[in-house]
Amino acid sequence: MSPVEIFALAVFIFTYALIISERIHRTVAAMVGASLVLLTNVVPWEKVPIYLDLDTILLLAGMMIIVNTTRLSGLFEYIAIKTAKLAKGEPIRVLILFSVVTGLVSAFLDNVTTVLLLTPMLIYISRLMEVNPLPFLLSEIFASNMGGTATLIGDPPNIMIGSAVGLSFNDFLFNMGPIALLDLIFMVLIVYFAYRETLKVSPEKKERILRTLGNLDERAAIRDLALFRKSVVTIVIVVLFFFVHDRLGIEPAVVALFGASLILFWSRENPEGILEKVEWTTLFFFGGLFLIVGSLVETGFIGQIAQWITSHVHTEGEAMLVIAWFSALASAVIDNIPFTATMIPIIKAMEASLNTYPLWWALSLGACLGGNGTAIGASANVVVIGIAAREDIRITFMDFLKMGILVMVLTVGVGVGILWLRYVWWWR
């Protein structure tokens, strides 16, 4: 290994160690790493636009603007209350409805925002029913990670993969959508059978719950009715555009930016306030990571790794299995964003000797669903556990691990099985 390679690898490991430890903000860690590889010219300045994946960054920024403007209308709280009322104080209905709604919302919005908006309502309703909130919170986390798997815009790894390979919204929906749906059904069944004894309320209690829920008015959650309507229309337009963006020859990032400009123009909301709420820390985190991984590509280290893998893995089927399970296990313990950022150039470098198309789905599957494995596997997990802790509900590492590992193994297994049938067995 050359000294430059060793330096780039050291920066990479140092940055990842800082990100994993959470001792300093992950954005700061990524920025420090990126500035080191730029200062030492490991990544030449003229190559920054190549490594900085603007498609991903602009898609995220556009969606953040849409979500932050929509949030002002109270739309998400409205959905949460409506879901709670539809569940009619029946624990099993709460479990199913909140899992489905979380999965659906997560498929189109980021998982953290989804769980931030739904968890307070879920805790409220489980307290109202006087039942153990754990099954509801766990199923919400799992559903959020599964919903994110289903679409191009659901989870950052999918955005990164889509942007790097040029996969469309429909590609993701047709390949990952059925897997996410099947996994969601399995997950609800697992959680139900594991906690069925605690998912019961007496008829008297149910009457009281219904009375309290009846007093909840979802319209009270709407802060601005005009903005509420405009937000719904904008989201519908954006989703429709995502369905046809590949046929129109438009990049997903352009769709998100169009949606963002439309809602800002139409709602007349103060753009300064909205842009302040854009998660710049996340965008800079992505930027930093892209440059750090770019330094490994630039030095040829990624190419060597890919070569080593292809010399040991001979078929697409084998590669798919390795990538899916390795990604799942790695994502269960480290953040799936830096992991995916590293894996993308590795898989790209394997293009010379393998058909990598099925491998992207294996990466998406493992990176998104692997997060369900442990309490620290995905941001949504940490957010729900953090909110629960503030509400005096303790979810221990083991509480999570017992269900998380089971759900992860089963859902990744189902996903790998479907991908195998589609891309290995069918193509044979």
Next chain:
Amino acid sequence: MGLYSSFIGRKFKHIAEKKYEDIIKHYKEFLLTEEERKVPEIRSILMPLDRYVKDVPMELYETISAYEAGVLLVYILDSQVFELVRQTLSLEASEEFRRREEVMGEELLNNLAKKLESCGLRVQRRIFFGNKSDDVIKLAENYNMLAISKNYGAEITKTSPLSPLVLKILQHLEIPVIIY
């Protein structure tokens, strides 16, 4: 705090703390608190009266008639005042004071009882000498709700819109209270 909890706490702070505070603030505007969610079961209501209680608003009858509860109307004559009259004036004067107070009390009790009974409530009446605050606090231990006038125990003024005796009683009670 364990390693796991502090890690989750740190990561939560980095990812979502500020956003969460905004969201929870909005939820609090329309979700009832745990205390507000509990509908108290009201089976018995205590309603203390004295010479200062003149009017009982119609809204009070309407409100307490919503509960299927028994009401105890209790008129308390201040034993200390009675004693003071006896010591400073004469026994006859104190007896005259007692007679007038009892007449006033009986009249008020009968009037209120009739109105409450017409609302479908079961009413009991009591009149006795005692301490206006301590006896109410003691009696209230066996009741689910207290309905008390702002004037109970003293005249109210613009600067003091609630009788000090009512304030003292409220500080000692844990049951729901209607102040009229």
